[in-house]
Amino acid sequence: MTVIDHRHWARYLQLAVDERREVQGIGAQIDGLPLDDAYAIQDALVAEKMFAGDSLAGAKLGLTSKAKQEQMGVDEPAYGWVPASSVLGAHADVDVCELIHPRVEPEFVFLIGDDLSGADCTADQVLDATERVVGGIEVIDSRYEAFKFTLPDVIADNTSAARALIGDQGIAPGDADLTTVECTFSVDGEVKGTATGAALLGDPAECVAMLVRHLARKDRGLRAGWLVLAGAPLGAEPLGVGTVATASYSHFGDVVARGV
Ligand code: 0L1
Ligand code: MG
Helix, strand or coil: CCCCCHHHHHHHHHHHHHHCCCECCCCCCCCCCCHHHHHHHHHHHHHHHHHCCCCEEEEEEECCEHHHHHHHCCCCCEEEEEEHHHEECCEEEECHHHCCCCEEEEEEEEEECCCECCCCCCHHHHHHHEEEEEEEEEEECCCEHHHCCCHHHHHHCHHHEEEEEECCCCECHHHCCHHHCEEEEEECCEEEEEEEHHHECCCHHHHHHHHHHHHHCCCCCECCCCEEECCCCCCCEECCCCCEEEEEECCCEEEEEEEC
16 A cells, blocks of 8 residues: 655645646556645645744635536545635735635635534534635636646645635525525626525535534634635635635625736
8 A cells, every 4th residue: 555645745745835836636647646645735735834934824615606616527525724924805905926726706705703513513503613604706716737636636736726805794504595696707898697695505504513523524614713715605716916806695694806
């Protein structure tokens, strides 16, 4: 049995971030990279960032909508982490020169008010522990060549996380049925799509519950004060210099990312 050196592959990915260059998928170099090893590489990658002085702002899910799964050719969700250094405001300039080949996508974002953990976590428990739900835009930047990867690859790469713009309006969880909250995503004034929260595997709160159940496998949980990106209801769009991407939410206001 091959022993996979998780720290080696974490450094491989962090170097790609630091040098702003694409690298070959790990799955192309290790046949059948197991999901547990992919998450162990992700842990080592996030530990590198924390060792370099970053901290955790929260966690994220990726690939929680059919739109995203079809766009990337992957058929299950993935879980990752949001470094504090990656968090931006609701209207933010994104320096694309710091990134490799960035894309933007709208996000439903949960602001967690109480610690939350448990292998049987439910959507209702997520709503009880949530202070507010706001809109967001995630900037994703796969470190892999041509933004192509397998599920283990993208997990190892901390689910392509790069930057996260977090809305400043939003609602308390009981104020609306999140499955009906609508998002329209436009790039340079052209509407790219409209979807509701139901696009996130039927219910954004259930997505967060899935994340909590996943974390429980390693005796982890969400902490009060963290944010959670529940996923993108629509596909991602390229972000270049001068691109203006706007996510307009029926209940959360607007979030705007401008590539500079
Ligand atoms: O947040 C996401 O949905 C990204 C997950 C990874 C897939 C991608 O890079 O599009
Ligand atoms: Mg995302």
